[in-house]
Amino acid sequence: MCINMVKVAFKVNGEHIELDVSPRELLINTLRSKLGLTSVKYGCGIGECGACTVLVNGEPVLACLTLTVDVNSKDIITLEGLSKNGLTDIQRAFIEEGAIQCGYCTPGFIIMAEYMLREVPNPTISDVKEYLKGNLCRCTGYINIFRAVLKAAKSRVSR
Amino acid sequence: MVIEIPLVNITARNTHIIPFEFEYYEPRSLEEALELLAKFKGEAKILAGGTDLLVKMKTRIIEPKVIVNIKRIQGLRYIIEENEHIRIGALTTLRDIEKSTIVEKNLPALHDAVKVMGSIQIRNMATLVGNLCNASPAADTAPPLLVYNARVVAMSTRGKRFIPLEEFFKGPGITALEPDEMLVEVIVKKNNKGSSAFEKVSRVVVDLAIASAAVYAEISSDGVIEDSRVAVGSVAPKPIRTRILEERIKGLRLGSEELKKAIYEIDREISPITDVRSTAEYRRHIVKVLVWNAIERVYRRIRGECV
Numbered sequence: 220m221c222i223n224m225v226k227v228a229f230k231v232n233g234e235h236i237e238l239d240v241s242p243r244e245l246l247i248n249t250l251r252s253k254l255g256l257t258s259v260k261y262g263c264g265i266g267e268c269g270a271c272t273v274l275v276n277g278e279p280v281l282a283c284l285t286l287t288v289d290v291n292s293k294d295i296i297t298l299e300g301l302s303k304n305g306l307t308d309i310q311r312a313f314i315e316e317g318a319i320q321c322g323y324c325t326p327g328f329i330i331m332a333e334y335m336l337r338e339v340p341n342p343t344i345s346d347v348k349e350y351l352k353g354n355l356c357r358c359t360g361y362i363n364i365f366r367a368v369l370k371a372a373k374s375r376v377s378r
Numbered sequence: 379m380v381i382e383i384p385l386v387n388i389t390a391r392n393t394h395i396i397p398f399e400f401e402y403y404e405p406r407s408l409e410e411a412l413e414l415l416a417k418f419k420g421e422a423k424i425l426a427g428g429t430d431l432l433v434k435m436k437t438r439i440i441e442p443k444v445i446v447n448i449k450r451i452q453g454l455r456y457i458i459e460e461n462e463h464i465r466i467g468a469l470t471t472l473r474d475i476e477k478s479t480i481v482e483k484n485l486p487a488l489h490d491a492v493k494v495m496g497s498i499q500i501r502n503m504a505t506l507v508g509n510l511c512n513a514s515p516a517a518d519t520a521p522p523l524l525v526y527n528a529r530v531v532a533m534s535t536r537g538k539r540f541i542p543l544e545e546f547f548k549g550p551g552i553t554a555l556e557p558d559e560m561l562v563e564v565i566v567k568k569n570n571k572g573s574s575a576f577e578k579v580s581r582v583v584v585d586l587a588i589a590s591a592a593v594y595a596e597i598s599s600d601g602v603i604e605d606s607r608v609a610v611g612s613v614a615p616k617p618i619r620t621r622i623l624e625e626r627i628k629g630l631r632l633g634s635e636e637l638k639k640a641i642y643e644i645d646r647e648i649s650p651i652t653d654v655r656s657t658a659e660y661r662r663h664i665v666k667v668l669v670w671n672a673i674e675r676v677y678r679r680i681r682g683e684c685v
């Protein structure tokens with residue numbers, strides 16, 4: 220079957236979405252421009268900065284290198300979805316530890332931190348560095364980000 | 379007077395969008411995919427993880443007329459251990475390989491390589507087969523698979539063929555695949571006698587290699603190299619086996635002056651270039667260090683001193 224405008228149906232943050240898209244439309248643009256989910260940031264467009272990271276079926280995916288047609292029937296979570304019921308523990312730790320300056324990189328970091336804590340509930344500093352190495356921050360110098368993620372991990376484990 | 383106005387650099391990249399249209403197909407079976415490739419010949423490009431292809435399309439390095447997205451084909455994502463072989467399917471991601479105990483146990487150099495590739499996001503999207511088909515001289519999975527004498531399985535509507543990986547790479551971005559062929563599987567023979575390791579240097583943690591080296595070796599308990607296979611990346615137009623070196627280091631002792639001298643002769647087999655990542659001179663130097671370190675690590679693995 221050849222496809223020119225394609226009907227896609229997928230879930231974003233629990234909500235069912237149906238759209239007609241061109242095959243060349245990128246997920247980052249669908250999420251930001253059509254669905255208003257502006258936590259998904261455009262940093263580099265070539266997979267190097269992690270600012271556009273979203274969870275697709277629970278796995279971290281770069282929205283700048285994903286065709287929207289490719290998420291047909293899948294389940295997407297952005298930071299808006301994670302923080303639906305108020306700030307998450309990771310967000311609070313970021314604020315408390317001063318892990319945010321301009322904030323542009325923050326959603327990508329929080330998505331990856333969330334993913335890591337689901338896979339590795341009790342991370343070491345080297346786990347944190349490994350999971351976050353695909354995310355660039357031009358402001359904070361990373362130290363406060365690592366500290367915030369470790370703090371959130373601790374509070375989750377003790378809960 | 380004629381004033382020369384410099385042309386606007388139209389290749390300056392805008393990576394917000396894919397700036398051209400293409401026909402898009404999502405085959406549900408291998409047969410359907412092969413028929414599409416046969417129909418469109420060189421016009422179609424296969425899309426797997428997209429981490430190379432979509433970057434090249436955004437920057438207009440290539441502008442395929444047709445995209446065949448193979449990700450909805452069932453049954454191509456697997457790592458299977460058999461008596462003599464390990465088989466890895468076309469849709470197996472780098473992250474699948476990283477998490478596989480079969481690979482960690484039997485193919486430690488490949489395991490080393492995927493662990494230092496890209497970021498977790500990239501490894502979650504990217505496939506092993508995409509890394510091979512992209513045929514970068516810096517493809518990190520290539521040196522390990524070369525020292526394992528891996529074969530790849532190419533399929534088309536005309537049939538199936540097995541290609542030794544060494545013959546698969548033809549040059550930068552060029553493979554032995556015909557335009558209507560798809561790579562469906564990588565087959566690696568298990569090596570039970572020796573062990574293997576991979577080493578890489580790059581500018582920052584998430585970057586292509588400045589140079590890389592993989593070594594498979596059988597080393598006696600007192601540290602003499604009995605047999606070896608060595609492959610290097612980013613120091614030639616394609617990832618290569620260094621067979622002269624393999625011959626030269628046979629019978630030499632780890633840590634010895636002779637071994638050092640022998641490794642220096644790798645210069646005759648490589649042809650590195652200067653680019654944004656490194657000078658040719660540095661590549662010549664560092665690749666020797668990487669080969670040396672990889673041999674040392676193989677020995678420690680054989681002795682059970684490291685994983």
Ligand SMILES: Cc1cc2nc3c(=O)[nH]c(=O)nc-3n(C[C@H](O)[C@H](O)[C@H](O)COP(=O)(O)OP(=O)(O)OC[C@H]3O[C@@H](n4cnc5c(N)ncnc54)[C@H](O)[C@@H]3O)c2cc1C
Nearest residue numbers: 266424426427428429430431495496505508509511518561
């Ligand atoms: C930020 C970043 C970091 C990276 N880091 C590394 C790194 O450290 N080391 C490294 O080696 N690479 C790295 N890469 C490159 C890339 O991620 C890998 O080469 C990856 O394995 C490509 O796989 P893919 O599934 O994404 O391929 P795609 O982009 O989908 O395809 C790549 C090419 O292979 C072809 N192809 C794919 N599957 C098949 C098939 N089954 N049969 C025939 N042709 C096929 C496609 O048509 C295309 O030409 C990096 C890329 C990015 C963006």
Ligand code: FES
Nearest residue numbers: 262263264269283
């Ligand atoms: S915008 Fe997607 S990784 Fe930078």
Ligand code: FES
Nearest residue numbers: 320322356357358
């Ligand atoms: S806070 Fe500004 S880029 Fe990270």
